[in-house]
Amino acid sequence: MVDKKKIKVGSPQTGCSSCMPNTFEIPLGPQHPALKEPTHFLLEVEGEIIVNATPRIGYVHRGIEKLAETKTYSANLTLVERVCGICSHIHSISLANAAEGALALEGFEVPMRAQYIRTIVAELERIHSHILWLGVAAHEIGFDTLFMLSWRDRELTMDLLEDISGNRVNYAMNEIGGSRRDMNQSQIDRMLKYMDITIERMERYKDICLNENTIRMRTQEVGILLPQKARELCAVGPTARASGVAIDVRYDDPYSAYGEFRDIFNVVTYDSNDVFSLVVVRIIETIEACIYIKWMLKNIPDGPIFKKAPRKVPEAQILSRTEAPRGELIHYLWSNNTNKPYRLKITTPTLSNINTVSEMMKGDYLADSTITLASIDPCFSCEDRMITVVNNDRRKAKVETWSESQLRKYSNDWHTANKRWKK
Amino acid sequence: MVLQKIITWARVKSPWIIHVNTGGCNGCDIEVVDVLTPRYDVERLGILIQGSPRHADVLMVTGPATQQMKDRLKLLHEQTPDPKFVVAIGACACSGGIFRHSYIPCLGIDTVIPVDVYIPGCPPKPEAIIYGVAQLLAKLQGKDSPVITPKKIALKDIKQSIEEDLAK
Numbered sequence: 001m002v003d004k005k006k007i008k009v010g011s012p013q014t015g016c017s018s019c020m021p022n023t024f025e026i027p028l029g030p031q032h033p034a035l036k037e038p039t040h041f042l043l044e045v046e047g048e049i050i051v052n053a054t055p056r057i058g059y060v061h062r063g064i065e066k067l068a069e070t071k072t073y074s075a076n077l078t079l080v081e082r083v084c085g086i087c088s089h090i091h092s093i094s095l096a097n098a099a100e101g102a103l104a105l106e107g108f109e110v111p112m113r114a115q116y117i118r119t120i121v122a123e124l125e126r127i128h129s130h131i132l133w134l135g136v137a138a139h140e141i142g143f144d145t146l147f148m149l150s151w152r153d154r155e156l157t158m159d160l161l162e163d164i165s166g167n168r169v170n171y172a173m174n175e176i177g178g179s180r181r182d183m184n185q186s187q188i189d190r191m192l193k194y195m196d197i198t199i200e201r202m203e204r205y206k207d208i209c210l211n212e213n214t215i216r217m218r219t220q221e222v223g224i225l226l227p228q229k230a231r232e233l234c235a236v237g238p239t240a241r242a243s244g245v246a247i248d249v250r251y252d253d254p255y256s257a258y259g260e261f262r263d264i265f266n267v268v269t270y271d272s273n274d275v276f277s278l279v280v281v282r283i284i285e286t287i288e289a290c291i292y293i294k295w296m297l298k299n300i301p302d303g304p305i306f307k308k309a310p311r312k313v314p315e316a317q318i319l320s321r322t323e324a325p326r327g328e329l330i331h332y333l334w335s336n337n338t339n340k341p342y343r344l345k346i347t348t349p350t351l352s353n354i355n356t357v358s359e360m361m362k363g364d365y366l367a368d369s370t371i372t373l374a375s376i377d378p379c380f381s382c383e384d385r386m387i388t389v390v391n392n393d394r395r396k397a398k399v400e401t402w403s404e405s406q407l408r409k410y411s412n413d414w415h416t417a418n419k420r421w422k423k
Numbered sequence: 424m425v426l427q428k429i430i431t432w433a434r435v436k437s438p439w440i441i442h443v444n445t446g447g448c449n450g451c452d453i454e455v456v457d458v459l460t461p462r463y464d465v466e467r468l469g470i471l472i473q474g475s476p477r478h479a480d481v482l483m484v485t486g487p488a489t490q491q492m493k494d495r496l497k498l499l500h501e502q503t504p505d506p507k508f509v510v511a512i513g514a515c516a517c518s519g520g521i522f523r524h525s526y527i528p529c530l531g532i533d534t535v536i537p538v539d540v541y542i543p544g545c546p547p548k549p550e551a552i553i554y555g556v557a558q559l560l561a562k563l564q565g566k567d568s569p570v571i572t573p574k575k576i577a578l579k580d581i582k583q584s585i586e587e588d589l590a591k
Contacts, residue, residue, distance in 0.1 A: 030495055033474030036452050037444050038492055059491040060446040063525040082521050085450025132453065151460035169450040169546050379449060
């Protein structure tokens with residue numbers, strides 16, 4: 001193992017490809033066996049060691065924010081679920097919270113049972129997302145046995161979600177003003193039973209990860225992100241918590257039913273600052289999520305699950321923060337007293353975390369690049385939007401900034417060319 | 424003629440697939456990976472996922488073919504050796520789905536490359552994906568009906584088998 005401190009990284013000489021003839025570039029993606037989603041990383045290597053990594057995103061841009069302006073609020077709940085297939089429920093919670101926050105100005109309240117049902121489904125989603133990640137990470141380090149086993153155990157959670165909502169991926173549980181489906185006693189019993197099994201299995205995986213050499217040798221001292229760097233690069237979610245930064249929206253700014261069990265809530269952190277730390281944090285978080293679900297199922301209040309909300313949302317600007325499985329998710333809603341949003345802006349956790357990957361890869365071996373990339377649990381479908389990342393040192397890309405008049409001309413031209421597009 | 428028969432037999436017994444995401448939401452992708460894992464396990468049908476398009480017979484495409492991915496999808500299709508087959512998975516890949524009216528033309532993958540089998544659903548269940556692949560295999564053999572004929576199983580038996588699994 002090469003001592004990382006001896007390799008000079010990020011100094012002005014090594015940063016520039018033109019003055020360093022002994023570095024060369026390796027493209028990773030958009031179609032690559034290690035990546036399930038299209039994205040592109042340009043790795044600059046010196047021998048076997050990565051000295052620089054430049055992300056290039058935008059392959060999954062589908063124009064969701066603009067599309068949201070043409071749909072009503074309840075249709076938008078369906079749309080934002082399709083932002084990401086893994087954390088679909090948390091997006092719809094976030095938008096529903098934003099719209100209900102605007103309605104609360106006129107004294108609108110959501111029933112408590114609905115909030116509990118939302119939170120239970122959100123935690124179930126966190127369990128399936130984290131177990132999915134564990135499998136993918138095991139696959140990246142060549143430990144396919146763990147991949148198969150963990151995905152088998154994930155099916156229990158998928159069965160529960162299918163039992164509650166009727167769907168495996170996009171649950172469609174939320175409505176502005178409550179929840180669409182209730183839970184009966186047999187479902188609750190089944191959930192309690194399955195949660196016990198999941199906890200038992202995850203305890204076993206925790207033992208495996210802490211003691212098994214296969215995982216330790218591939219993950220320890222790989223992808224180091226120091227706490228100070230994590231704060232500088234605005235890391236969120238498990239990526240930040242694995243660097244010892246204790247931030248969690250569920251604890252810091254409780255939404256839905258998270259305020260009810262704040263005293264038993266633990267913000268899981270670990271301090272080895274590497275990929276191993278991320279594995280441990282995610283496994284312990286899964287066990288914690290099972291415990292919260294069991295608490296909520298035992299304390300769920302009776303009452304209605306839905307209250308009819310007025311169609312028009314009063315004029316307001318709402319910032320809704322939620323904790324997705326990957327970190328902090330922000331929905332910014334600008335309503336204008338109609339049944340459609342005036343502007344919806346989505347900031348997803350992977351967009352915050354993507355810059356940490358370049359930092360984590362520096363000084364590592366090329367063979368470790370895939371596990372480092374997978375370690376932040378990247379979800380590029382969440383993340384792709386119109387931003388430009390330009391590394392002035394090494395890419396002589398031309399970036400044009402449009403003025404307002406140019407934008408207006410483009411928009412007018414586009415709308416005359418596409419008259420059938422409904423707004 | 425005999426050689427042709429042997430080739431068809433081999434192709435039906437071991438279709439190797441490559442999974443291409445053209446800007447989908449991950450929902451279909453996790454279901455595609457799901458059919459490879461123990462609950463559904465398509466490796467028993469000889470289906471194996473491959474990393475390189477050079478090794479693949481079947482392109483499994485998800486996502487609505489966004490502006491950025493169109494050209495890349497075309498390239499991947501050209502790189503796959505003949506005869507190649509394309510399966511469109513999910514509503515987005517079939518027609519553009521919910522993103523059809525976006526300002527970016529996401530109109531489905533059949534505007535870019537020819538498609539053999541469409542599997543609708545948002546996302547389709549793993550069973551539907553297996554059924555779609557079985558349809559494709561039937562097409563290769565020149566039959567109308569799929570190789571696997573779906574059987575009706577009573578709900579009680581399924582529950583019993585799940586509980587037996589849990590007891591283990």
